[in-house]
Amino acid sequence: MSMNQRYVVISLAVTVVLFAIAAVSVQAQDAVEAFYRGRQINLVVGYGPGGGYDLTARLVARHIGRFIPGHPSVAVQNMAGAGSLRAANYLYGAAPKDGATFGVLGSDIAMIGLIGANPAVQFDPRRFTWLGSSSSFRDDAYVLVVRADAKSPSIIEARRPGSAPLVLGGTGEGARDADVPKILRDALGLNIRQVLGYPDSPSILLAVERGELEGRMFDFSAVRTMRPEWLKPNSGFNILVQFARLTRHPGLPDVPTARELALDDNARALIAFSETPLLTMARPFAAPPGVPPERAKALRAAFLAVHRDPRFVEEAEKLGLDISPIDSDQLLRGIERLAQAPPSIFDYMKELLGRR
Numbered sequence: 001m002s003m004n005q006r007y008v009v010i011s012l013a014v015t016v017v018l019f020a021i022a023a024v025s026v027q028a029q030d031a032v033e034a035f036y037r038g039r040q041i042n043l044v045v046g047y048g049p050g051g052g053y054d055l056t057a058r059l060v061a062r063h064i065g066r067f068i069p070g071h072p073s074v075a076v077q078n079m080a081g082a083g084s085l086r087a088a089n090y091l092y093g094a095a096p097k098d099g100a101t102f103g104v105l106g107s108d109i110a111m112i113g114l115i116g117a118n119p120a121v122q123f124d125p126r127r128f129t130w131l132g133s134s135s136s137f138r139d140d141a142y143v144l145v146v147r148a149d150a151k152s153p154s155i156i157e158a159r160r161p162g163s164a165p166l167v168l169g170g171t172g173e174g175a176r177d178a179d180v181p182k183i184l185r186d187a188l189g190l191n192i193r194q195v196l197g198y199p200d201s202p203s204i205l206l207a208v209e210r211g212e213l214e215g216r217m218f219d220f221s222a223v224r225t226m227r228p229e230w231l232k233p234n235s236g237f238n239i240l241v242q243f244a245r246l247t248r249h250p251g252l253p254d255v256p257t258a259r260e261l262a263l264d265d266n267a268r269a270l271i272a273f274s275e276t277p278l279l280t281m282a283r284p285f286a287a288p289p290g291v292p293p294e295r296a297k298a299l300r301a302a303f304l305a306v307h308r309d310p311r312f313v314e315e316a317e318k319l320g321l322d323i324s325p326i327d328s329d330q331l332l333r334g335i336e337r338l339a340q341a342p343p344s345i346f347d348y349m350k351e352l353l354g355r356r
Contacts, residue, residue, distance in 0.1 A: 029069065032298045035099065036070030044077050044091060044103030046084025047171075048200025052222040054078065055319055056134050056283050057104045060303075063312045067302035072100075080199060083175020084109055085120055092123035095288045099295030102131060102287040108176050108277045109284070110335045117350040118173065125335055127289040129296050130328040131303040134283035138324040141242040141249040142180060142278060144168075145223060146215030147208065148236045155240050155261065158190045165193035169204040169213040172196050176278075177204075177217050179353055180243055183274050184258060186352055187267035188241070201226070220249060225320035243271075244278035270352075273338070273345050280326065280334030300328050 045057040054076075061074040079087040084106035095101045110125035112118055146153055151164035158166050170177035178196050185192045195213060198204045205227060207213045220242070223230055230237040242249055243258045258275075262268040287299060306312050307325035316323045 033069035046087030048080040051201035067305040097290040129287040131285040140322040150214035
């Protein structure tokens with residue numbers, strides 16, 4: 001066989017293979033579209049109605065169906081409990097693994113799973129079918145807001161030996177609003193007492209306004225959306241510290257970051273580790289492990305596409321939501337960075353988060 005003949009044979013073989021691959025790809029896409037067409041899929045929210053996670057999830061639910069093959073409808077199901085731990089356990093173990101169920105979980109759910117301090121954890125965060133995160137916290141901050149009439153209404157007073165504790169509310173052990181105050185108590189030397197067990201953010205905000213609590217921690221974007229009057233001069237509320245910020249938020253130039261207030265280098269390292277989830281997965285969406293690959297691929301593509309959609313972005317801006325999406329690969333790299341932390345950090349965090 002001449003050189004030209006061999007070239008023709010090889011070219012024909014390559015063409016046949018490419019056509020075969022294309023045919024398989026088209027068949028897979030058709031199968032995904034057929035699965036989702038006319039179907040209602042479920043979006044599980046690991047928190048109660050009215051908070052930042054719920055607002056983000058409902059916004060995604062209103063728009064993402066346009067970007068999933070077959071254009072399914074999307075129903076939102078709130079499954080509050082233990083800072084989304086209940087929802088995470090459900091998605092991991094009990095939810096259908098066919099691609100018709102996904103959810104939004106707490107930003108620190110991966111860290112909680114890796115640390116292993118909570119015996120209620122029933123999942124390996126690395127095995128979820130991660131879709132991505134709606135926010136990288138690029139334009140947000142996690143802030144400690146307290147009443148101006150709190151017994152220790154400033155950092156100086158909250159650090160003073162023998163000072164009255166700041167009484168902060170939270171949803172439950174394992175939730176970010178329960179865990180971050182523990183970190184600040186340890187790394188910044190703040191005197192904090194926690195009252196946990198509130199069902200959702202609106203109930204905590206109401207308790208703060210009634211004076212049952214002296215404050216709470218939540219997203220700066222949520223303050224601006226849910227309680228903008230708290231940010232006005234002489235509002236009766238103060239923001240003491242901002243967490244998950246490498247530098248001060250432009251909207252909070254006079255409020256120090258947790259890293260600035262850290263007691264020493266060890267405390268600063270603890271803060272840096274515990275801030276990683278917010279800086280890489282502030283609003284993480286995941287489906288159960290074992291979703292068929294082509295459906296997982298379609299969900300991931302739809303997740304990124306909806307966050308670039310002008311209609312979605314415009315509505316998010318009106319709601320005051322931080323939309324700075326990251327994809328599933330970036331999110332998984334963030335989880336791996338957490339997993340590769342020194343054992344001493346894990347041991348310390350396990351002990352710290354186990355305290356009451």
